[in-house]
Amino acid sequence: MQDQVLDEAKRQLAVCNACRYCEGFCSAFKAMTRYRAFDTETVIHMSNLCHNCQACYHSCQYTVPHEFELNLPSALANVRVESWESHVPFPVLSKLFQSSPLVSLVSVVVVSILFWLVAGIPWLAADTFYDLISHSVLVLIFGPLFLAPLLILFVGLGRYWKTVNGERITRQQLADAFRAAANLKNLDGGAGQGCNYEKDDRYSQSRRWAHQATMYGFLLCFASTSIATVMHYGFGLVAPYPLMSLPKLFGVTGGILLTLGTSKLIYLKTKANPLLEASSRRGSDYGFVTLLWFVSTSGLLLYWAGGTTIAGTLLILHLASIACLFVSIPFSKMVHGFFRITALIREAQLQRT
Amino acid sequence: MTPDLPEITPNKELIRVGEGVIDFDVVVVGGGNAALCAAIRAAETGASVALFERAPKDYRGGNSRHTRNFRCMHRDPKGVLTGSYDEDEFYDDLLKVTKGNTDEDLARLAIRESESCYDWMLGQGCFFQESLSGTLSLSRTNAFFLGGGKALVNAYYNRLEAQNVSIFYQATVLDVVIRDRRFDGVLVDLNGEQKYVRSRAIVLASGGFEADKDWLARAWGDAAKNFLIRGTPYNTGEVLKRVLETGADQIGDPTQCHAVAIDGRAPEYDGGIVTRVDCVPFSIVVNQAGHRFYDEGEDVWPKRYAIWGRLVAKQPGQVAYAIIDSKSKDLFMPTVFSATVTDSLDEMAVQLGLSRDQFLATVNEFNTGCGRGEFFPTELDGLETKGVQPAKTNWARPIDTPPFYGYELRPGVTFTYLGFRVGPDAKVSFGGLPSDNVWAAGEIMAGSILGEGYLAGFGMTIGTAFGRIAGKEAGAHARSSAG
Ligand SMILES: Cc1cc2nc3c(=O)[nH]c(=O)nc-3n(C[C@H](O)[C@H](O)[C@H](O)COP(=O)(O)OP(=O)(O)OC[C@H]3O[C@@H](n4cnc5c(N)ncnc54)[C@H](O)[C@@H]3O)c2cc1C
Ligand code: SF4
Ligand code: SF4
Numbered sequence: 113m114q115d116q117v118l119d120e121a122k123r124q125l126a127v128c129n130a131c132r133y134c135e136g137f138c139s140a141f142k143a144m145t146r147y148r149a150f151d152t153e154t155v156i157h158m159s160n161l162c163h164n165c166q167a168c169y170h171s172c173q174y175t176v177p178h179e180f181e182l183n184l185p186s187a188l189a190n191v192r193v194e195s196w197e198s199h200v201p202f203p204v205l206s207k208l209f210q211s212s213p214l215v216s217l218v219s220v221v222v223v224s225i226l227f228w229l230v231a232g233i234p235w236l237a238a239d240t241f242y243d244l245i246s247h248s249v250l251v252l253i254f255g256p257l258f259l260a261p262l263l264i265l266f267v268g269l270g271r272y273w274k275t276v277n278g279e280r281i282t283r284q285q286l287a288d289a290f291r292a293a294a295n296l297k298n299l300d301g302g303a304g305q306g307c308n309y310e311k312d313d314r315y316s317q318s319r320r321w322a323h324q325a326t327m328y329g330f331l332l333c334f335a336s337t338s339i340a341t342v343m344h345y346g347f348g349l350v351a352p353y354p355l356m357s358l359p360k361l362f363g364v365t366g367g368i369l370l371t372l373g374t375s376k377l378i379y380l381k382t383k384a385n386p387l388l389e390a391s392s393r394r395g396s397d398y399g400f401v402t403l404l405w406f407v408s409t410s411g412l413l414l415y416w417a418g419g420t421t422i423a424g425t426l427l428i429l430h431l432a433s434i435a436c437l438f439v440s441i442p443f444s445k446m447v448h449g450f451f452r453i454t455a456l457i458r459e460a461q462l463q464r465t
Numbered sequence: 466m467t468p469d470l471p472e473i474t475p476n477k478e479l480i481r482v483g484e485g486v487i488d489f490d491v492v493v494v495g496g497g498n499a500a501l502c503a504a505i506r507a508a509e510t511g512a513s514v515a516l517f518e519r520a521p522k523d524y525r526g527g528n529s530r531h532t533r534n535f536r537c538m539h540r541d542p543k544g545v546l547t548g549s550y551d552e553d554e555f556y557d558d559l560l561k562v563t564k565g566n567t568d569e570d571l572a573r574l575a576i577r578e579s580e581s582c583y584d585w586m587l588g589q590g591c592f593f594q595e596s597l598s599g600t601l602s603l604s605r606t607n608a609f610f611l612g613g614g615k616a617l618v619n620a621y622y623n624r625l626e627a628q629n630v631s632i633f634y635q636a637t638v639l640d641v642v643i644r645d646r647r648f649d650g651v652l653v654d655l656n657g658e659q660k661y662v663r664s665r666a667i668v669l670a671s672g673g674f675e676a677d678k679d680w681l682a683r684a685w686g687d688a689a690k691n692f693l694i695r696g697t698p699y700n701t702g703e704v705l706k707r708v709l710e711t712g713a714d715q716i717g718d719p720t721q722c723h724a725v726a727i728d729g730r731a732p733e734y735d736g737g738i739v740t741r742v743d744c745v746p747f748s749i750v751v752n753q754a755g756h757r758f759y760d761e762g763e764d765v766w767p768k769r770y771a772i773w774g775r776l777v778a779k780q781p782g783q784v785a786y787a788i789i790d791s792k793s794k795d796l797f798m799p800t801v802f803s804a805t806v807t808d809s810l811d812e813m814a815v816q817l818g819l820s821r822d823q824f825l826a827t828v829n830e831f832n833t834g835c836g837r838g839e840f841f842p843t844e845l846d847g848l849e850t851k852g853v854q855p856a857k858t859n860w861a862r863p864i865d866t867p868p869f870y871g872y873e874l875r876p877g878v879t880f881t882y883l884g885f886r887v888g889p890d891a892k893v894s895f896g897g898l899p900s901d902n903v904w905a906a907g908e909i910m911a912g913s914i915l916g917e918g919y920l921a922g923f924g925m926t927i928g929t930a931f932g933r934i935a936g937k938e939a940g941a942h943a944r945s946s947a948g
Contacts, residue, residue: 171611
């Protein structure tokens with residue numbers, strides 16, 4: 113990690129710790145009050161607790177032009193993104209994926225072409241899902257695509273756990289952490305008023321809603337795929353499924369939530385102040401959210417386009433985007449969720465001891 | 466004058482010919498807590514309101530942006546406030562710190578008003594948080610603003626925008642025209658251009674004069690040049706001075722100010738809360754010559770921090786040094802600037818620039834005088850020195866375990882007491898009679914209530930209580946006189 117990034121965060125935290133006016137906003141501040149000085153591990157831990165609600169910027173009496181030049185949301189964001197990169201193996205890939213929004217786009221196109229080559233062009237006449245691409249081909253492609261990134265991710269999380277001196281995890285701690293994630297406690301502003309983002313120093317719940325729509329949408333889609341896999345292998349039930357089946361119910365609701373959530377997130381981001389985020393990641397964040405949006409939107413369109421002539425092309429694009437999403441899990445903005453939940457578990461440990 | 470604020474020469478001609486007039490029902494002078502509360506209330510009456518804030522938007526909110534809580538009466542647990550805090554207990558607390566130098570009627574009025582302030586503030590978009598860590602003793606009496614005073618001020622400004630109040634930043638009121646207790650208009654510099662602005666009523670809420678070091682120097686002598694100002698550089702008291710010249714009744718005198726000992730490396734203005742140094746009770750404090758000059762352990766720090774500003778102000782160069790040893794390094798709130806750390810006292814004297822021999826003799830004498838007994842950092846432990854002048858009456862442990870930590874202390878002025886005398890309707894009195902249409906709120910009239918001393922959180926209580934009264938009265942007056 114870059115020393116300047118860490119030193120800047122430490123400098124600002126020393127000001128905050130002598131002030132503490134923002135204590136009620138979030139768990140990063142609650143964590144802060146346990147320390148008198150901040151070592152690198154503590155700063156990394158706090159940076160992953162911070163949800164970038166930006167309240168501590170707008171409430172701060174020491175922001176520029178004041179000579180203390182406080183901008184804690186950005187200082188912690190800079191540490192945070194570097195902490196992912198420095199813990200996850202193959203930092204080159206993290207750098208690549210987070211360098212530009214175009215990386216996501218280009219990779220979807222490249223993978224689509226690959227799929228195209230693999231699957232040939234017989235789908236024009238297809239009328240069931242697996243007429244287009246055989247299920248075995250799907251599993252063959254997606255199995256490793258899915259498992260390898262997860263492996264890399266967990267190596268990264270393991271290293272992170274070491275850095276923050278994590279201990280054995282109890283059920284209570286997991287419950288604490290997942291509860292905080294489930295309702296995005298750290299974007300509620302402490303008094304339920306929401307966060308600062310798209311409306312300057314006014315609070316709003318928009319980002320929290322949009323994020324949760326995205327998160328739950330994603331989880332529903334994931335559940336849909338998992339259930340479908342079980343139905344396929346466990347019970348020999350082959351897609352397509354009727355509307356009143358679990359995979360479809362989960363898939364459609366999840367898809368809609370994901371599309372709405374990501375659209376809103378993108379819109380909100382255009383209104384937000386770039387100076388309060390990680391300076392180097394704004395572009396790639398757009399790329400990541402757009403990729404998610406495309407995954408869900410193309411999935412929804414597929415339901416609608418089933419049997420039509422564009423179904424094939426759409427399917428290729430949809431699958432390619434999912435592949436890209438999965439491959440990039442450890443290297444893209446997607447890691448934030450995994451590091452955040454890890455940080456919340458660690459914080460639960462620290463708070464309960 | 467403050468260093469980087471331009472000196473503006475009022476163009477009195479504009480007043481004479483009444484040129485550049487803009488008309489409002491109510492003009493509010495200032496952009497801190499008192500002004501904002503007044504403007505919100507005035508706008509609620511349906512009056513057209515202009516608020517003139519001297520600072521640019523980034524620095525809006527005066528000293529109020531540095532605050533953290535207000536003191537609030539309540540009968541039952543309320544929101545973040547625990548237990549109950551009734552009028553009599555509140556008033557008793559006030560009497561204790563002011564040694565009776567309090568206007569009972571106005572004080573009780575502010576106290577009673579504070580009860581409804583809590584909900585009213587919530588209604589304006591403010592939020593509260595539980596007592597900050599390290600301030601548990603205030604959880605019953607003081608409601609803390611979530612995010613501190615700047616968040617509070619932001620909420621009020623947003624409220625004013627929703628009410629269509631005309632907010633002017635970088636708007637310095639240069640002169641206030643009052644003839645025979647009747648207000649006519651203000652001369653205001655709007656971002657470099659002077660305008661004469663008339664209104665039917667005015668609320669004066671531009672704070673004290675603590676940022677005008679020349680004024681402080683007239684009261685304190687040259688020592689004032691070395692004072693640090695904890696809050697905004699914009700409170701230079703022009704409006705206070707002008708209006709006193711028109712015959713308003715003065716309360717308090719210019720030597721009265723609230724000053725605490727803060728880190729000597731703090732910025733000259735606007736250092737705010739983080740520059741505090743809370744180690745004094747566990748330290749010995751010496752001046753440049755190496756002499757101790759006051760009992761560092763007289764009482765717990767929250768009850769003593771406010772006398773140390775004056776104590777340090779009386780030392781040569783208006784500077785003193787608190788020295789602790791490693792035994793005490795974690796016993797107080799973290800400081801924003803790191804301490805001077807040395808392995809020997811000798812080295813400490815060199816690094817802090819103290820008179821070496823005297824400093825060593827002082828520490829030696831102090832250490833020898835330290836008695837035995839149990840040390841309790843959070844309560845008066847009676848661990849006192851014997852045969853040491855001045856004695857240290859609590860927490861007296863020898864300074865003998867390296868490394869040693871040294872902090873430079875200077876006086877940091879929080880606010881001044883000189884102001885207007887007002888009545889219960891927040892109207893400014895002129896020669897003992899209430900003015901026609903001049904109201905005042907906040908620091909600029911706090912002397913009417915607090916003759917001396919200070920009770921944590923009461924400044925914001927006064928500003929909110931009297932700001933609301935002044936705004937409402939001024940708005941109602943303007944509406945009725947508009948016919
Ligand atoms: C570091 C610090 C911490 C504090 N903490 C607390 C606390 O926790 N609780 C508490 O109760 N009190 C606290 N106080 C005291 C508190 O700040 C004051 O009591 C309170 O802010 C006074 O409010 P006010 O609106 O009267 O003045 P201010 O908030 O100072 O506002 C004065 C306003 O007038 C403007 N102004 C000045 N001159 C002109 C002019 N000529 N034309 C136009 N505008 C002008 C200024 O720019 C400013 O906006 C603290 C003070 C400091 C310095
Ligand atoms: S962000 Fe600013 S106001 Fe908040 S705790 Fe830090 S220094 Fe204080
Ligand atoms: S940005 Fe929000 S979540 Fe992050 S430290 Fe500041 S207040 Fe906490």
